[in-house]
Amino acid sequence: MKRNERVSMKHGAGGRAMRDLIERVFIAGAKAIPGVVGLAEMDDGAAIPMGDGFLVVTTDSHVVVPRFFPGGDIGRLAICGTVNDLAMMGATEPLALTCAAIIEEGFPFEELERIQRSMRQACDEAGCSVLTGDTKVMGKGEIDGVVLNTTGVAFTRTLVRDNGMKAGDRIIVTGPIADHGFAVLVARNDLKLEGDLRSDVAPLNELVRMILKRGGVTAMKDPTRGGVSSAIHEMASKSGVGVVLDEQAIPLRDEVRAAAEVLGIDPLHVANEGKALLGVRADAVDAVLDALRSHPLGREAAVIGTCTQSHPGRIRLHTGVGERLLAEPDGEPLPRIC
Amino acid sequence: MDKQLAQLKFRDPARARALGEALNRVTQEIGRDPISVMHVCGSHEQAIARYGLRATFPRTLNVIMGPGCPVCITDVPEVDEGVALALAGVRVATYGDMLKVPGTKRSLADARADGGRIDIVYSIAQAVDLARDTDEEIVFFATGFETTAVATAAEILRGLPKNLSILSAHKYIPPVMEIVSEMPGSRVEGFLAAGHAATITGSAVFEPFAARHKLPVVVAGFEPLDILAGLLALLEQIRDRKHDVQNLFPRCVNREGNLVAQDKLWRVFEPQGGRWRGIAHIPNGNLRLREEFANVDARKRFKIDIKSLWEDAPSQLTQHCICGDIMSGIAAPKDCPLFGKACIPDSPVGACMVSSEGTCRIWHQYGGVPDLREEQR
Amino acid sequence: MCLGVPGKILSISTEGDRADVDFFGVRREVRLDVVDEPVSVGDYVLNHVGFAIRRIPESEIGVTLELYEELIRRADENDLMTADVRGEMNAARKASDG
Known part of the structure; x- marks a missing residue:
């Protein structure tokens, strides 16, 4: 470790720096238990063998500025984030959610109630409830507004990991990418952009339940912080395969494309909160796509790539006019001047 | 014509293929290996990288990324000035690209982690808004080439709020082309000039250069077809031993440039010599505020103590950096004593490691330049 | 260098120094201080860091x-x-x- 090294914002941005921090600090000090998918696997959650299946546990803390944005708010985000992490492990029927709220002194009750209503609404959509929780208040200025932590527990007989892709598998994305990140960036309003950008924040467990019934899914991950690029790099390197992506096949809303051009930010590096990346066996692609497109959250699903034996861990991106290696994001995406 | 449709026309795969084929033929006609040309524009590199154009270039064509990223060539002491101000409690507003560019010991991102207040803005107009909303002193750390400096100049001429001042690290492109083409051993046979900078300066600014060095210059835009066509025109000139200034970006560039913008630019700024990170001292390469604007010059308003940031002594590392040679195509990252040791993506020394598209950064990330032309599809 | 983005002018402020520009899906106000020639609603302009720098003749x-x-x-x-x-x-x- 370098002298005087400190945590910086890139360590929370979902890319390589964050994985390095987790590996060096937290995994190094954690004890692995045989048979359990634990911290060292760095999957979306932990899986503990139980009876004829697995108990899946996941936890996630949520901060977002602004707390309310088109398409959602911090409450909806806190529920969906955890429900989706469970779903990405194949656990689509949450048994219980917990919620810890750390609140800044002076925070308006009205806003807190609004957040609570939105959590409740998201729980209804996901078919789950918050069964226990915790509340802490910190002094003015000691924390920014409110931080929500949610933990989820669910049981599954069909555990899905993020490392099961084989050469020949196809990559499917369940809908247009980068909606959430751009919606929040624009809602912050310091860029003075206006446009119809809405977060995609939504619980994916019902959608995932439908596709898992069709079979053939070899890996799943939700491309949150760090976007599709970060998620696909992780899936490819853990699976030991290369990936070839067809950029023109990746669904993107016009407004998102426009914001990306104006700000010089690659949509592949931008967060989603209601999308999944799937590795799917070639013979199962049609069935999985059918299932996805029959659900409102998967209507615009598309096959965007193929796994290869060559260049393991690397992602080649066909752009229509050329080809490049996709880079991993190395920090929060920022607007560029050049 | 609908504009978005027009933009898509400049990304049309069939036209791109036709241009690529033509490029192939002209390189074969020239017959040399390699044929080296240089672009001096970060946005050209961004577009070449983003659209994966390198994978389609003829094997013998070596397109070198010149010193065209204003952020990467912002020199270490200039970054130190911003860091020192932030650590002294002044709010520093700057463009997002600057955040991670390293100074002697710290980048602005490090200064932020140490409690400095850094505001990321998209436009200097936002820094003006920030200043209007507060009594605190705000410094706008102004980086970018002439295209960006024009915005700074316009805002200064309108009159800044009393608590806003400017730390100019603006750079001026034309002089660096001279320096690079005069580097001993330089194999650059032609330049692709930056379209958006030329929008301001006009294509005529390159004419004395082309005549003096007998090197062709082609002004090109930033869509895939713009770049391919620009390279094709450049190679035609090389084949025919011409050295004209050719404008292939007429939708944004004319010969005399944007006179309104030039007037504002030169009323506010004057060119001065200064170091560009990892390249050289560039005569007239820096844009500094004229004396009349001393009242908004952060260097005059504040006593900026950058020596305190150096702890023991100023970093000697940059003296060993060979970015200049790498950019002029006469050395590769493996020839640099710092590469992969003292100079890594997390703590870069030279410009080529700062930029996400920089030659050294790409070598470091992929273990050499991944030549997609050689790998099997 | 210099991210330049084309857009279409939707409206111009009464002082004539600012315009609302549509970037084909998102809108933003841009300044007209340094544009090379007079512009009117419906014109296309090239923009950089919130300033129009050129009227693009169609x-x-x-x-x-x-x-x-x-x-x-x-x-x-x-x-x-x-x-x-x-x-x-x-x-x-x-x-x-x-």
Whole structure:
């Protein structure tokens, strides 16, 4: 470790720096238990063998500025984030959610109630409830507004990991990418952009339940912080395969494309909160796509790539006019001047 | 014509293929290996990288990324000035690209982690808004080439709020082309000039250069077809031993440039010599505020103590950096004593490691330049 | 350098120093202090860091594309190898223009 090294914002941005921090600090000090998918696997959650299946546990803390944005708010985000992490492990029927709220002194009750209503609404959509929780208040200025932590527990007989892709598998994305990140960036309003950008924040467990019934899914991950690029790099390197992506096949809303051009930010590096990346066996692609497109959250699903034996861990991106290696994001995406 | 449709026309795969084929033929006609040309524009590199154009270039064509990223060539002491101000409690507003560019010991991102207040803005107009909303002193750390400096100049001429001042690290492109083409051993046979900078300066600014060095210059835009066509025109000139200034970006560039913008630019700024990170001292390469604007010059308003940031002594590392040679195509990252040791993506020394598209950064990330032309599809 | 983004002017402030510009899906106010010539609603402008820096004459887009065709034509002379590519290109152009 370098002298005087400190945590910086890139360590929370979902890319390589964050994985390095987790590996060096937290995994190094954690004890692995045989048979359990634990911290060292760095999957979306932990899986503990139980009876004829697995108990899946996941936890996630949520901060977002602004707390309310088109398409959602911090409450909806806190529920969906955890429900989706469970779903990405194949656990689509949450048994219980917990919620810890750390609140800044002076925070308006009205806003807190609004957040609570939105959590409740998201729980209804996901078919789950918050069964226990915790509340802490910190002094003015000691924390920014409110931080929500949610933990989820669910049981599954069909555990899905993020490392099961084989050469020949196809990559499917369940809908247009980068909606959430751009919606929040624009809602912050310091860029003075206006446009119809809405977060995609939504619980994916019902959608995932439908596709898992069709079979053939070899890996799943939700491309949150760090976007599709970060998620696909992780899936490819853990699976030991290369990936070839067809950029023109990746669904993107016009407004998102426009914001990306104006700000010089690659949509592949931008967060989603209601999308999944799937590795799917070639013979199962049609069935999985059918299932996805029959659900409102998967209507615009598309096959965007193929796994290869060559260049393991690397992602080649066909752009229509050329080809490049996709880079991993190395920090929060920022607007560029050049 | 609908504009978005027009933009898509400049990304049309069939036209791109036709241009690529033509490029192939002209390189074969020239017959040399390699044929080296240089672009001096970060946005050209961004577009070449983003659209994966390198994978389609003829094997013998070596397109070198010149010193065209204003952020990467912002020199270490200039970054130190911003860091020192932030650590002294002044709010520093700057463009997002600057955040991670390293100074002697710290980048602005490090200064932020140490409690400095850094505001990321998209436009200097936002820094003006920030200043209007507060009594605190705000410094706008102004980086970018002439295209960006024009915005700074316009805002200064309108009159800044009393608590806003400017730390100019603006750079001026034309002089660096001279320096690079005069580097001993330089194999650059032609330049692709930056379209958006030329929008301001006009294509005529390159004419004395082309005549003096007998090197062709082609002004090109930033869509895939713009770049391919620009390279094709450049190679035609090389084949025919011409050295004209050719404008292939007429939708944004004319010969005399944007006179309104030039007037504002030169009323506010004057060119001065200064170091560009990892390249050289560039005569007239820096844009500094004229004396009349001393009242908004952060260097005059504040006593900026950058020596305190150096702890023991100023970093000697940059003296060993060979970015200049790498950019002029006469050395590769493996020839640099710092590469992969003292100079890594997390703590870069030279410009080529700062930029996400920089030659050294790409070598470091992929273990050499991944030549997609050689790998099997 | 210099991220430049084209957009279309939707409205101009009464003082004439600012315009609301549509970037084909998102809108933003841009300043008109340094644009090269007078602009009006409906014009296309090239923008950088929140300032319009050039009015884009619409005819120039066609001019540029013709320039590229001419370049290809010159390189193609005496070369039948590319006939198929040109055919494909013409077909694509017809499709997109149609």
